[in-house]
Every structure is written in C-alpha cells, then in structure tokens.
Amino acid sequence: MTDLIIPDSPRELGAPHDTWRPAQKEIYRQTRELSLNGGGILIAEAPTGIGKSGVVTALGHHDPITACVHTLPLVTQYEREYGFNAIRGRQEYPCNYDEKLEFWQDEWKEVPTVADCSFSSMLDCPVVQTCSYHIAKMHALTARRTVMTYRYMALSTAMRKRTGILVFDEAHDSAEELIRFNKLEYLHKTIAHHELPEFPIKEFGPDNKGALLGDAYTTIIKWLETCSKLLDTSELDHSRRAATRRRMKANIDHYIGDVLNEDDWFLQVDNNGFSIMALLADRIANKIFFHKHTKLLMSATIGNPAPLAHMLGIDDYKFSTFEHPVPAQYRPVFDLKFPRMSKRVLHENPKFYEIQSKGIQKWIQQFPPNWRGVILTSSYYKIKKIMEFMPENERRFIVQGQGQRVNDITTKFITDVRPGDIMVGTIQGMGSGLNLKGDLARWLVIASVANINPTDEYMKVRRHKFGGRTYEDWITYNAIVQAAGRISRGTRDENGEYITNYVALADGKATVNRAMAMYSDWFKEAIV
Numbered sequence: 001m002t003d004l005i006i007p008d009s010p011r012e013l014g015a016p017h018d019t020w021r022p023a024q025k026e027i028y029r030q031t032r033e034l035s036l037n038g039g040g041i042l043i044a045e046a047p048t049g050i051g052k053s054g055v056v057t058a059l060g061h062h063d064p065i066t067a068c069v070h071t072l073p074l075v076t077q078y079e080r081e082y083g084f085n086a087i088r089g090r091q092e093y094p095c096n097y098d099e100k101l102e103f104w105q106d107e108w109k110e111v112p113t114v115a116d117c118s119f120s121s122m123l124d125c126p127v128v129q130t131c132s133y134h135i136a137k138m139h140a141l142t143a144r145r146t147v148m149t150y151r152y153m154a155l156s157t158a159m160r161k162r163t164g165i166l167v168f169d170e171a172h173d174s175a176e177e178l179i180r181f182n183k184l185e186y187l188h189k190t191i192a193h194h195e196l197p198e199f200p201i202k203e204f205g206p207d208n209k210g211a212l213l214g215d216a217y218t219t220i221i222k223w224l225e226t227c228s229k230l231l232d233t234s235e236l237d238h239s240r241r242a243a244t245r246r247r248m249k250a251n252i253d254h255y256i257g258d259v260l261n262e263d264d265w266f267l268q269v270d271n272n273g274f275s276i277m278a279l280l281a282d283r284i285a286n287k288i289f290f291h292k293h294t295k296l297l298m299s300a301t302i303g304n305p306a307p308l309a310h311m312l313g314i315d316d317y318k319f320s321t322f323e324h325p326v327p328a329q330y331r332p333v334f335d336l337k338f339p340r341m342s343k344r345v346l347h348e349n350p351k352f353y354e355i356q357s358k359g360i361q362k363w364i365q366q367f368p369p370n371w372r373g374v375i376l377t378s379s380y381y382k383i384k385k386i387m388e389f390m391p392e393n394e395r396r397f398i399v400q401g402q403g404q405r406v407n408d409i410t411t412k413f414i415t416d417v418r419p420g421d422i423m424v425g426t427i428q429g430m431g432s433g434l435n436l437k438g439d440l441a442r443w444l445v446i447a448s449v450a451n452i453n454p455t456d457e458y459m460k461v462r463r464h465k466f467g468g469r470t471y472e473d474w475i476t477y478n479a480i481v482q483a484a485g486r487i488s489r490g491t492r493d494e495n496g497e498y499i500t501n502y503v504a505l506a507d508g509k510a511t512v513n514r515a516m517a518m519y520s521d522w523f524k525e526a527i528v
C-alpha cells in the first residue's frame with residue numbers, strides 16, 4: 001500500500017475551494033489509493049451537496065480525468081466552474097471551410113456545422129488545422145481534465161483510448177444512457193430517400209414485438225455491408241444530402257465493425273422503421289473502461305450497487321456510501337400506508353383512486369397553502385384520476401398532459417413561480433440535474449411506483465438475459481429516491497437552520513421488502 005498525503009486545501013489540487021467536506025476528502029482518498037495501487041473500480045454513493053465535481057477536479061491533479069455527464073448544461077458547468085476541457089457533438093461546432101460556407105450560403109443561407117463535414121476523414125480537409133471541432137477534439141484528447149456527455153463517449157472510439165481515471169457522474173443512469181446511445185435505428189422512409197435497398201426483414205419476434213437478433217444476424221450484416229458500399233463516395237460534394245449519407249455510412253460501419261454480434265442485440269421492426277439495441281451495457285462499458293486504470297462511478301442514489309454493477313459487467317469493485325449532509329429529521333419521508341396502487345389492485349378496487357387522491361389532499365393540507373409541491377405518479381391515466389378528485393381552489397395546478405414529457409412542465413414549474421403551485425406529473429424521466437431547492441418545492445408525493453411495462457418484449461428478453469428482475473426493481477425504486485433527492489437540497493433559513501422538506505409515499509408498493517432492499521441508506525433512515 002502506497003502512503004498518501006492529501007493537502008489541507010483542495011485548491012492546491014486545482015479545485016475551486018479551500019476546504020474539504022468530509023465525504024469529498026474520503027472519496028478523493030479512496031480513488032487515489034485505488035489509482036496508486038494498480039487501479040480498480042469505486043462505486044461511491046455521495047448524496048447531493050457533498051461536492052462531487054470538486055473531487056473530480058482534484059483527482060485531475062495527478063491523473064488525466066475523463067468525466068461523463070448527462071447533459072450539455074452539465075458539460076458547460078464542468079467547463080466554466082471547474083476548468084475542464086469540454087468536447088461536444090459535431091453539430092455544436094461551425095464548419096469554417098470557405099468553399100463549403102459559400103456553397104451553403106448560396107443554397108440555403110445557412111452556416112453548416114461540423115456534422116455536415118464534406119470529408120469522410122476530416123484530415124482530408126485542407127483547413128482541418130483550423131476546424132473548430134478538430135481543435136476541440138485534439139485538446140480534449142490530450143487535456144488533463146476532459147468532460148463530455150455519455151452520448152459522446154458511447155460513440156467516440158478516440159475518447160475510449162484516453163488513459164487515467166474515468167468518472168461516471170450520476171452513475172445510476174449510466175447503463176441506460178450507454179444502451180440508449182448505442183442503438184442503430186432508421187426510418188424506412190430515410191432508407192428509401194437515400195435509394196438504399198429495403199430493410200430485409202418485415203416482421204420479427206412474437207406478435208412482431210421484436211426478439212434477439214439470433215439467426216437474423218447474417219442477413220442484417222449483409223444488408224448493412226451493401227448499404228455501406230452504396231453510401232461510399234470519394235467525390236467532394238458539399239451538399240446536405242451528401243453529408244447525411246456520410247454520417248449514415250460512418251454509423252453503419254461503426255456497427256458492422258465494432259458492435260454487432262448475435263447474442264446481445266434486440267431487433268424490432270414495424271411499419272415506420274427498425275431499431276437494433278443492446279440488451280446489457282456490459283460490452284460498451286468494457287470498451288470504455290478498458291484503457292482507464294481507475295473508474296469512479298458516483299451518484300446520490302445507488303442503494304444496492306449489485307444490479308448496476310452486473311448491468312455494466314463489473315465483477316470486482318469497492319462500494320462506499322456517505323452520509324447525507326442534511327440530517328434525516330429535515331427531510332422526513334412519510335409512509336401514508338396506502339394500498340398498492342398497481343393495475344390489478346386498482347382494477348378490482350377503482351374506489352382506491354378517490355381514496356388516494358383525498359388522502360394526498362389531507363396530507364398536503366397540513367402545510368401552509370403558499371408552499372409549493374410536487375405529486376408524481378406513473379401514467380397519464382393516473383394523473384387524470386388524481387386530478388378528478390382534487391378540489392378546485394385558488395391554487396394553481398401545473399399538470400402534465402397526454403403526450404407531454406415531465407421536463408416540459410418542470411420548466412414551467414421552476415421558471416413561472418407562484419406561491420402554492422402544485423405540479424402533477426410522471427415519475428418517469430423526472431430530470432437529472434433538476435434542483436428544486438429552497439421554496440421551489442417544500443413537499444413531494446410519490447403516488448405510484450412506476451413498474452416496467454410487463455408486455456414490453458425488449459424488457460422481457462433483457463430480464464431473461466440479465467438473470468431475473470433485480471435490475472428492473474433497482475431502476476424502479478431508484479427513481480423514487482432520485483425524486484425525493486430533488487427537493488432536499490440542504491437549503492438553510494435566515495437563521496442558518498436547515499429548512500425541512502417533506503416526502504410522502506402514497507403507494508403501498510413503495511415500502512415492500514423488494515423496495516427496501518434497493519433504497520439508499522440516507523433515504524431509509526428518513527422514513528418515519
């Protein structure tokens with residue numbers, strides 16, 4: 001074991017502050033020890049407010065850091081506040097090749113982005129050394145601290161080759177992000193538009209709901225190879241169509257050469273198009289992990305790390321969990337002792353909708369009417385049922401409508417702020433990075449646990465491949481802890497005391513043993 005000396009001030013290591021928070025220092029110490037002793041994987045459950053970005057920055061003093069985050073605003077935050085070198089997708093950078101700019105100006109009065117590049121290999125461009133994306137990528141490859149989205153990392157072979165420490169921020173979502181962005185999908189009309197042969201399979205799997213690629217693998221690979229040849233061109237063509245064809249070819253070649261194999265891929269075809277998607281995230285994670293000696297996977301909500309580790313193909317790891325900086329009494333979680341609000345139970349007892357909606361109202365009424373809050377359930381239908389029994393009063397309800405995403409209404413909820421507002425939406429997709437600090441939301445109700453759709457063929461096959469439903473449970477219950485964490489941000493009042501934020505569990509499924517086995521300790525200790 002190598003002795004480790006940690007400076008008194010994290011500023012000496014490049015972080016923008018002078019004192020360590022205890023958990024911050026401990027995560028730094030554990031990751032550095034791994035790094036100094038040959039590397040490994042640390043999964044760290046670090047609740048909101050311990051200063052995770054500061055740890056990542058400090059680690060960059062000794063080892064190159066490659067950090068993956070969910071969104072471009074988070075990339076920008078690492079860049080501006082912590083001095084990271086950022087690399088974004090090609091569409092974020094303008095092309096600056098005069099000949100091409102003039103062509104686009106004449107044709108469309110637009111400036112092309114680097115995604116519209118005229119060269120299959122950018123290095124063939126006569127002005128590549130001044131290309132904004134090429135410069136950013138070269139910096140990102142060699143910088144001490146580099147940040148990008150999971151999407152960028154999933155698709156970039158070059159970034160996988162960076163060495164040093166890999167950081168997955170908000171790691172609870174990492175496997176899903178890598179799977180989502182490592183998907184091959186096209187619409188039939190796009191294929192036809194580019195005069196490529198029709199997708200060779202019209203129906204696939206039981207009731208045409210999709211299945212493992214299996215025997216179709218050879219047919220698909222042959223079709224992809226044919227498409228790749230037809231898309232190949234050595235002509236210099238600045239048009240939009242040529243740019244799209246180049247992107248398609250690069251994408252298809254990526255799957256032929258790097259990704260597809262018979263076992264792990266799920267094919268779905270319908271009248272609109274097709275998609276081929278990985279079942280597990282282990283292969284892509286393995287490629288990303290391969291050149292990094294140390295991996296730090298951090299999230300406020302890990303709970304039981306085993307399902308995530310299995311999904312990412314990790315056998316050997318260390319798990320550390322850290323105290324929530326806000327004492328449990330300031331973020332209590334009440335079990336309202338409601339029945340399970342599952343489809344079967346509600347079908348047999350439709351009265352439970354009314355009982356639940358009125359029970360939630362009663363719980364809310366204990367708070368001052370100007371306090372704002374959030375009710376989360378699991379479907380548009382359940383939102384409708386909750387609202388059916390809510391009284392009409394002077395309070396404003398911001399309700400997620402059919403076809404809307406929850407993020408659409410959270411934006412309104414946090415920007416158009418009125419006292420007493422109540423937001424009602426789905427727990428699915430309740431955004432990463434959403435910070436309902438202070439008075440933005442003083443209470444939150446979980447009105448339904450969001451089960452994975454039992455008829456979804458992809459999920460059925462994935463469950464089988466994974467070896468059971470543990471990962472599904474983990475995702476389902478992790479979403480509850482995530483949602484609770486959105487309102488407990490450690491805000492203090494004018495006397496320096498923590499303000500209290502209240503959570504209620506209004507679905508009996510939220511407290512079953514399977515749920516408790518997945519929850520984070522900081523959440524369980526707050527249940528009263």
Ligand code: SF4
Pocket residue numbers: 094095096097100113114115116117118119122123125126127128130131132133134
């Ligand atoms: S490499 Fe491509 S995107 Fe960059 S300046 Fe040249 S033509 Fe434009």
